[in-house]
Amino acid sequence: QVQPVESGGGLVQAGGSLRLSCAVSGNFFSLLTMGWYRQTPGKQRELVATITIRGTTNYADYVKGRFTIFRDNAKNTVYLQMNSLKPEDTAVYYCNAHLYNDYWGQGTQVTVSS
Numbered sequence: 377q378v379q380p381v382e383s384g385g386g387l388v389q390a391g392g393s394l395r396l397s398c399a400v401s402g403n404f405f406s407l408l409t410m411g412w413y414r415q416t417p418g419k420q421r422e423l424v425a426t427i428t429i430r431g432t433t434n435y436a437d438y439v440k441g442r443f444t445i446f447r448d449n450a451k452n453t454v455y456l457q458m459n460s461l462k463p464e465d466t467a468v469y470y471c472n473a474h475l476y477n478d479y480w481g482q483g484t485q486v487t488v489s490s
Contacts (some may be wrong), residue, residue: 385484
């Protein structure tokens with residue numbers, strides 16, 4: 377069973393930083409493509425960043441240069457380092473694990489105040 381669990385959200389002022397973590401249970405982490413998505417009320421969930429098993433990363437244009445996704449296979453954990461945060465980054469951030477199927481965490485709230 378693959379179960380992502382996010383942590384690290386919170387309230388931060390514009391221009392500040394946060395690091396989100398996503399720990400994944402099970403023995404398949406090194407085989408998983410991992411991603412971070414976000415969602416605000418009334419809107420569809422949108423891609424933030426992904427990282428493949430080989431470490432290839434992909435970012436949405438609106439976070440390029442500010443956010444960094446990286447993974448630690450020894451710890452079964454993927455991270456999202458968020459710098460230069462903007463109020464429009466406020467959302468619930470979800471961790472996604474993909475291996476044939478998609479597995480989602482429960483989400484963690486990030487609020488950026490102006």
